[in-house]
Amino acid sequence: MEPAMNAMTESLTLAAPPAPCGLPWYAEQAGEVALFTHAHGQRLPVLIKGPTGCGKTRFVEHMAARLGRPLITVSCHDDLSAADLVGRHLIAGGDTCWHDGPLARAVRQGAICYLDEVVEARKDTTVVLHPLADDRRVLPIERTGEELPAAPGFMLVVSYNPGYQNLLKSLKPSTRQRFVALSLGYPRAEVEQAIVRHEAGVDDALAARLVRLAQALRRLGDHDLEETVSTRLLVMAGRLVAAGLPLGAAVQAAIVQALTDDADTAAALGEVVQAVI
Ligand code: ADP
Numbered sequence: 566m567e568p569a570m571n572a573m574t575e576s577l578t579l580a581a582p583p584a585p586c587g588l589p590w591y592a593e594q595a596g597e598v599a600l601f602t603h604a605h606g607q608r609l610p611v612l613i614k615g616p617t618g619c620g621k622t623r624f625v626e627h628m629a630a631r632l633g634r635p636l637i638t639v640s641c642h643d644d645l646s647a648a649d650l651v652g653r654h655l656i657a658g659g660d661t662c663w664h665d666g667p668l669a670r671a672v673r674q675g676a677i678c679y680l681d682e683v684v685e686a687r688k689d690t691t692v693v694l695h696p697l698a699d700d701r702r703v704l705p706i707e708r709t710g711e712e713l714p715a716a717p718g719f720m721l722v723v724s725y726n727p728g729y730q731n732l733l734k735s736l737k738p739s740t741r742q743r744f745v746a747l748s749l750g751y752p753r754a755e756v757e758q759a760i761v762r763h764e765a766g767v768d769d770a771l772a773a774r775l776v777r778l779a780q781a782l783r784r785l786g787d788h789d790l791e792e793t794v795s796t797r798l799l800v801m802a803g804r805l806v807a808a809g810l811p812l813g814a815a816v817q818a819a820i821v822q823a824l825t826d827d828a829d830t831a832a833a834l835g836e837v838v839q840a841v842i
Contacts, residue, residue, distance in 0.1 A: 591620070591627035592760050594752050601628045604745045605677075610698045610721040612741065615749035618795025620760075621724045624749070625679045634718050635676040637667045641686040647693045650686075651706055663709065668693065672704045675718030683723035684734045691740055697721055698743035728792055754780065757796055765803025771812075775799045778816065778841045782824075782834065789830045794820055812842060 629636035652666040671678035702715040761772040782794045805815035821834045
């Protein structure tokens with residue numbers, strides 16, 4: 566018998582968080598809404614590439630609500646196995662009963678199943694993803710010998726961050742080539758400004774200053790950073806300012822200190838901050 570499923574890896578959302586118009590608010594970058602809609606209509610799985618905090622999760626939440634599908638999100642980690650996704654037998658009150666994992670539930674419900682950072686998951690997960698991601702659209706359940714056909718509306722969506730790629734953690738061509746791929750980056754300035762304004766509740770002038778800062782920091786290139794400033798960090802800085810924190814303190818906490826633990830690098834970033842805002 567296996568241990569209970571890791572509850573931390575999974576969340577079920579129908580349409581959260583609702584925006585005024587009823588959909589999670591999403592500012593489009595470049596035609597991804599139409600692409601996703603057509604992929605769903607054609608029953609094709611989608612692979613979303615992009616750096617952390619660039620809007621991948623919000624995009625999937627928006628599309629699930631827009632297409633009227635439930636959304637089941639799984640944050641993949643290096644211990645996540647095929648059984649975590651598919652399900653397992655558990656003992657309850659002396660009886661053994663089968664418990665669907667999040668992927669099996671999505672397949673039965675015709676939900677959108679979003680596997681965030683799929684390259685982190687254990688390699689045995691490809692065995693269950695391949696037959697779901699191609700024309701077969703079935704989920705093999707090894708433990709019960711079942712082959713579960715995907716309900717209409719089911720869609721497999723995976724994401725990964727190419728910046729974190731290494732040889733051990735990359736998608737095999739046989740996996741990649743089952744997906745329609747779409748690449749998101751940080752949005753262009755006017756879109757990012759609208760996102761910061763909307764998400765942080767700040768005025769246009771402050772949103773523009775934060776976006777200018779992001780562009781200056783991104784121009785620095787790697788600069789000993791694993792990853793540069795994301796839209797998410799700009800939103801966080803904006804929220805702190807909207808709550809009453811001075812801009813300098815907000816930027817230090819939400820951006821500079823979030824990007825590095827190294828004092829010299831933090832000082833170098835601080836100089837850019839001084840020069841731009
Ligand atoms: P990722 O999944 O790529 O790490 P998220 O989707 O969680 O990033 O985005 C982080 C935050 O940034 C969101 O909660 C949202 O506030 C904001 N955001 C980023 N891009 C967009 C966008 N295009 N439209 C609306 N909000 C966005």
